[in-house]
Amino acid sequence: MADLECIRNVATKVKRAVDAGDQVAVVVSAMAGTTNQLVDWVTQSSALYDAREYDSVVASGEQVTSGLLAIVLQDMGVDARSWLGWQIPVRTTDAHGSARILEIEADDLDQRLSEGQVAVLAGFQGIGPDGRITTLGRGGSDTSAVALAAALKADRCDIYTDVDGIYTTDPRIVAQARKLDKITYEEMLEMASLGAKVLQTRSVELAMRFKVPVQVRSSFNDVPGTLVVDEDQIVEQADISGVAYSSDEAKITLQGVADRPGVSAAIFSPLADANINVDMIVQNVADDATTDLTFTVPRTDLARSLSVIEGLQGELGYRAVTTDDNVVKVSVIGVGMRSHAGIASKMFAALADKGINIQVISTSEIKISVLIAADYTELALRTLHAAYQLDSA
């Protein structure tokens, strides 16, 4: 929702769906810049602000756009009304600023929809157990949309964004990147959490749980986007659906750690206690009584991680700590790899062939991730995109 022009543009799309006979509920975000302005005012008012007041202030942005879109729709002859989070109501936890949706009482809404009225819903907001406005955290409008689609048992949830779908990899880096027609929830989750920041992770989790088909599409054109669906909705599944990357991690290596039971727990429990999310872990084969331990943490937590580790020096007796935040995690993702062997070896061979050194490896059922030097990011993406025949459809 950039401005009034954008609201008219959305209204045109809604009217088209109504004219085609669809029942339509549309979830809106705030106008461009509005949320930032409101957050600025809050933080200028107090560094330690009350999250309940923050929510009341910030939720006003969607209140404005929902009313305006309803008015524009009415002006086009479409029966429409706005609904605020507390009016529906969208009941959430009391975790103000990052509340989770508990329940949506959609009976009234459902009734109006069945009477042909378009529901324009203020996204990102709900009402807490204390009767006060809550917000769902940044990007929460996606979550609102999926949750409402689930509550309304909608045939589909379309998410309009500034990109026209999900790509096999970042098209700004790999010119041959292709838009995917379909992708599974599981793959989308890996894509989302790995840096393809199109959909909020929570919205994808929710869509998967309630099996809501989600279409990611562009606000600026009418080209069909990418459908995020259950695995059984995709007949011909490629081995690999996409290649993602993330520059958000930093590497820590502990050299000369004693190679005895309980060492891992002694390192990782204190990090977990400090709320630091350790991602990739690799332990070298011991060549004597000691070993090297390498792992990654969020780059923003690097300094905190080091101070935790330094506090463990006496207990662990490691020889040295080295860090590297000039690394990137590159992942190949695809539910197809469950039933196909050789996916990982193809990845390692393709990277080796280009002289790219793999520092850490981690795998899950549907993805293989490697940590490499950040300088090789583009080369690695192009190499893997070609190796898995993603360049051609």
Next chain:
Amino acid sequence: MADLECIRNVATKVKRAVDAGDQVAVVVSAMAGTTNQLVDWVTQSSALYDAREYDSVVASGEQVTSGLLAIVLQDMGVDARSWLGWQIPVRTTDAHGSARILEIEADDLDQRLSEGQVAVLAGFQGIGPDGRITTLGRGGSDTSAVALAAALKADRCDIYTDVDGIYTTDPRIVAQARKLDKITYEEMLEMASLGAKVLQTRSVELAMRFKVPVQVRSSFNDVPGTLVVDEDQIVEQADISGVAYSSDEAKITLQGVADRPGVSAAIFSPLADANINVDMIVQNVADDATTDLTFTVPRTDLARSLSVIEGLQGELGYRAVTTDDNVVKVSVIGVGMRSHAGIASKMFAALADKGINIQVISTSEIKISVLIAADYTELALRTLHAAYQLDSA
């Protein structure tokens, strides 16, 4: 509420009252310019907008300032929370855009206040019987404040404005104008509706009905303002409290109207049916079988009034219609005139002495109004201000 600086300024005043041991509920308006921006967006979205959506959009302005003020107060160590109209709740009629308050359920609010928490209330808004946000019309924050003061049985309702009180007349015109320490509700009502646009008329009516003492004071300094109170609270009542003027009326004269019973009804009933508010009326003494009839209507309704009157030509058979919108209504106002004779004759003599021709006269229990040519506005105000000894205290 101009901006964040203004919000901090208000917070300082609130903290001072709290430190002095007062229980404080503060009603806020939107930031300067916000309401106009929101209204602009609505009217740009549709010329014929849905008033329910308008209310939801426009009420967001006070939602923002109430949250921000609560945060600033907390930052100063004052326990505070914001309350939106629907949270209190302030129940109103369903006349969206200009709703009237029906009932305020202030029990929760009262409980919090007695626990020492400052209540920051979003003014101008309520909730309608349909569960949707309503607004009270422009200046509605004054009405919110007085209604809440009544519901909370407050000792006093302070209204912070851009003037530091109610003056004996417009100080921009009469240099000797004095700020009044006290004024009665009845006088304030006449002042408000006559163009001294400090308080919304409805807020004064409400204050009078519930006997809420209202103090009009400046946001910019700490000088005591003017107290609007019941008549029995004013010991020494002057004959005249103030001289007001209004340029909002236009004069219509029907020449040669048949002088027979039923003629007035034949003219004024159709105007009333057209929702045109006729104010002053004078009928000349008939010199034959016909008479001249002069009256005033709101200037903005002049064209509509004429078209109603032209439709009555056949029935009334008047000779001609003349109009004049270059007129001003000047009034002297004072509850003291009830018990003092000679107030009117002093007015007429003073104006005659300066050669000011009186076109129409109307009186009520506590005011005398005359219609004069607009060119004489300043002269008339200065003359009357001196004639009633308002120049010196």
